[in-house]
Amino acid sequence: MADGSDEDKRVIPGPRPAARLGNLKDIKPKAHLSWTEWCAEYGPVCRVDLGPLGDSVLLGNFDVIRKAFEDNSDAFSARFVLPIAEKDGTRGTMTWENNEVFDKRRELLTTVMKQVDIEKLARNEATAICEVLNKNKDSSSDLVYRLMEEANLNMISTFCFRREQRCPYDDPNFCELKKRIGEMNKKLKNLMAEPANLFPVLWVFYFGFRRARKNLRCLVGKELETHKETLDATSVRDLMDGYLTKAGGIEFPAEECLANIMNLMGATITLKNTFQWLLLLITKHPEVQTKIQDEVTSVFGDDTPTMANVDKLPYTNATIYETLRFACPATQFVPHATQADAKFEGYDIKKDTVVFANIWGPHRDAKYWDEPEKFNPDRFLDSEGKLDLNKESYIPFGLGKRRCPGETYAKNAMFIFLANIYQRYGFQAVAGETLPDVADGVINIGLHNPPPYNLKIVVR
Numbered sequence: 001m002a003d004g005s006d007e008d009k010r011v012i013p014g015p016r017p018a019a020r021l022g023n024l025k026d027i028k029p030k031a032h033l034s035w036t037e038w039c040a041e042y043g044p045v046c047r048v049d050l051g052p053l054g055d056s057v058l059l060g061n062f063d064v065i066r067k068a069f070e071d072n073s074d075a076f077s078a079r080f081v082l083p084i085a086e087k088d089g090t091r092g093t094m095t096w097e098n099n100e101v102f103d104k105r106r107e108l109l110t111t112v113m114k115q116v117d118i119e120k121l122a123r124n125e126a127t128a129i130c131e132v133l134n135k136n137k138d139s140s141s142d143l144v145y146r147l148m149e150e151a152n153l154n155m156i157s158t159f160c161f162r163r164e165q166r167c168p169y170d171d172p173n174f175c176e177l178k179k180r181i182g183e184m185n186k187k188l189k190n191l192m193a194e195p196a197n198l199f200p201v202l203w204v205f206y207f208g209f210r211r212a213r214k215n216l217r218c219l220v221g222k223e224l225e226t227h228k229e230t231l232d233a234t235s236v237r238d239l240m241d242g243y244l245t246k247a248g249g250i251e252f253p254a255e256e257c258l259a260n261i262m263n264l265m266g267a268t269i270t271l272k273n274t275f276q277w278l279l280l281l282i283t284k285h286p287e288v289q290t291k292i293q294d295e296v297t298s299v300f301g302d303d304t305p306t307m308a309n310v311d312k313l314p315y316t317n318a319t320i321y322e323t324l325r326f327a328c329p330a331t332q333f334v335p336h337a338t339q340a341d342a343k344f345e346g347y348d349i350k351k352d353t354v355v356f357a358n359i360w361g362p363h364r365d366a367k368y369w370d371e372p373e374k375f376n377p378d379r380f381l382d383s384e385g386k387l388d389l390n391k392e393s394y395i396p397f398g399l400g401k402r403r404c405p406g407e408t409y410a411k412n413a414m415f416i417f418l419a420n421i422y423q424r425y426g427f428q429a430v431a432g433e434t435l436p437d438v439a440d441g442v443i444n445i446g447l448h449n450p451p452p453y454n455l456k457i458v459v460r
Contacts, residue, residue: 010346010347010348011347012045012046012047012055012057012347012349013042013043013046013047014038014042014046014047014048014049014058015038015041015042015048015049017049017051020051020052021051022048022049022050022051022055023048023049023050023051024049024050024051024198027048027193029443030331030441030443030448031192031193031331031332031443032328032331032332032358032359032360032361032448033360035058035060035332035356035358035360035361036060036358036360036361036364038058038060039058039060039061039358039361040060043060044059044060044061044063044064045057045058045059045060045064045344045345045347046058046060048356050198050354051198052198052199053197053198053354054353054354055353055354056335056353056354056355056356057349057353057354057355057356058355058356058358059355059356059357059358060358060361060362061361061362061365061393062362062365062368062392062393062394062395064345065357065362065395065399066399067344067345068336068344068355068357069336069357069398069399069400069401069402070399070400072342072344073400073401074339074340075338075339075340075342075344076336076338076342076344076355076400077336077339077400077401077402078098078336078337078338078339079095079096079097079098079102079334079335079336079337079402080335080336080337080352080354080355081096082096082191082192082194082197082335083196083197083198083200083203084188084191084194084196084197084203084206085191087196087200087203087206088210088213089259092252092253092255092256092257092258092259092260092263093259093260093262093263094106094109094260094263094264094405095263095334096263098339104250104252105252105260106405107248107250108242108243108247108248108250108252109239109242109264109405109406110405111242111247111248111250112236112238112239112241112242112247113405113406113408113409115236115242115247116159116164116236116237116238116239117164118159118408118409118412118413119306119307119412119416120164121155121158121159121164121166121413122155122412122413122416122417123304123306123416123420124166125151125154125155125166125413125417126151126416126417126419126420126421127304127420128151128154128166128168128169129147129151129417129420129421130420130421130424130425132147132169133147133421133424133425133457134424134459136457137457137459138457141430141454141455141456142452142453142454143455143457144279144427144455144457145276145279145452145453145454145455147169148272148275148276148279149178149272149276150169150174150178151275151417152268152269152271152272152275153174153177153178153181153265153272154166154167154169154174155413156264156265156268156271157174157177157265158238159238159239159409160238160239160240160261160264160265161220161223161224161227161238161239161240161261162223162238163227163237163238163241164237164238176219177216177219180212180215180216180219181216181265181266183208183212183215183216184209184212184213184216184266185266185269185444185445186212187206187208187209187212188206188209188445189444189445190443190444190445190446191334191445191446192335192446213262216262217258217262220258220261220262221258223240224240224254224257224258227240227241227244228244228254231244231245233245239257239260239261239264240257240261243256243257243260244257266445268406269445269447270329270330270410270447271406271410271413271414273329273447273448273449273450274323274324274327274329274410274414275414275417276449276450277323277327277329277438277450278319278320278323278414278417278418279421279427279455280435280436280450280453281323281326281327281375281438282319282422282427283427283428283429283435283455284375284429284435284437285375288319288375288377289422289426289427291315292315292316292319292418292422293422293423293426293460295313295314295315295316296313296316296419296422296423297423299312299313300419300423304420305416305419305420305423306416307412307415307416310415311387313415313419314381314385314386314387315377315381315385316415316418316419316422317380317387317415318377318378318379318380318381318387319377319418320411320414320415320418321377321380321389321394322375322376322377322379322380324396325363325369325394325396326363326375326438327438327441327448327450328359328360328363328396328448329396329447329448329449330359330396330447330448331358331359331360331443331447331448332356332357332358332359332360332446333356333357333359333398333402334446335354335355335356336354336355336356336357336402337352337353337354337355338350338351338352338353338355339351339352357395357398359395359396362393362394362395363393363394363395363396365393367393368391368392368393368394369393397410423460424459424460425457425458425459425460426458426460427455427456427457427458428455428456428458429454429455429456430454430455430456431456433454435453436450436451436453438450
């Protein structure tokens with residue numbers, strides 16, 4: 001780490017805090033905008049006073065985020081456990097765990113992902129989407145937005161506990177699962193901004209959320225009991241199988257499987273958001289839609305798109321990467337924490353300090369991006385039209401030890417969805433309606449969501 005010999009640098013600069021509430025009242029509902037403004041004013045390492053939670057450190061550009069999470073991962077790779085997560089119970093959830101338990105949980109997930117046919121899950125879901133679109137092409141303008149949510153939920157639940165057997169979208173079991181998760185998300189709007197994080201005594205008033213989570217736990221718990229009764233130790237077809245068969249020689253109590261699966265199902269909301277942003281942004285840029293359609297048709301014709309030809313669709317992939325940059329579905333990482341006293345960029349940072357990394361800022365940094373406020377998939381193509389991912393300041397899946405373990409899963413799903421859907425369909429704005437912009441995005445569960453929108457389905 002950098003030596004901090006300059007005494008006046010030892011106090012991290014930041015906005016002036018108020019008594020008791022610190023800077024909490026100054027943080028905008030879209031916190032990433034506050035993060036970006038403060039880092040521009042006070043520097044890429046910025047102090048933000050969280051009131052009852054104490055001081056936090058905000059990392060605001062690619063250089064300092066990389067130095068913290070990769071070069072100094074031993075100090076910066078712990079997880080700050082939110083008080084509401086503590087109240088809800090963190091045991092068994094990879095998101096909130098640290099040290100060896102986190103490492104083992106991640107290794108188990110990676111082992112199962114290698115044994116389950118992720119491409120098949122995505123392809124089956126894409127086929128189901130196209131079937132629904134074909135049946136309802138003239139009847140429901142909000143269908144596409146809703147389908148992205150249902151497809152994502154079906155794919156992750158199939159991976160977690162359905163043993164590769166997806167549910168039709170109108171299946172009663174699937175509808176019940178969707179209802180329970182919707183209830184939970186409705187009761188808990190913003191992980192970081194929930195009042196019970198600041199004043200834990202308020203947890204008593206979160207009865208609706210606790211009841212919704214209990215209902216979901218019961219629903220997933222039934223699947224766990226079925227898995228125990230019908231377990232085939234020679235075959236790992238989903239994550240529950242992985243836990244129960246001790247995949248890769250990694251052993252956890254079966255009860256912890258339940259908590260981790262519920263946590264994963266919540267974490268994949270980011271993928272749902274990205275699906276919805278993709279279709280919105282492509283529709284708002286008809287020239288992008290035409291290029292994707294032409295590329296898919298030239299490579300696959302009428303054949304089903306597969307990952308085997310992923311490299312032959314550079315523009316389709318570039319559109320995915322540009323959407324992750326431009327819309328930034330995860331505007332910040334789940335907060336890290338220092339697990340030891342650290343000296344970083346000349347500043348003294350105490351053990352157990354909350355550390356935020358602002359992804360939005362680096363993705364809009366004019367130092368690295370030409371016209372960063374413009375949606376332009378071509379920025380991810382080289383002069384020969386090939387995919388170019390050699391981009392600094394691009395971190396949609398994180399960096400270091402806490403980098404998203406589902407990165408490959410997400411990329412494959414997005415590619416399969418786009419290629420299959422745009423092979424058969426296009427979309428237009430509904431007459432008389434204006435599609436929302438990225439500036440209209442809303443924060444929910446700490447993620448950047450597009451507001452609901454309507455699209456007209458156009459069969460090719």
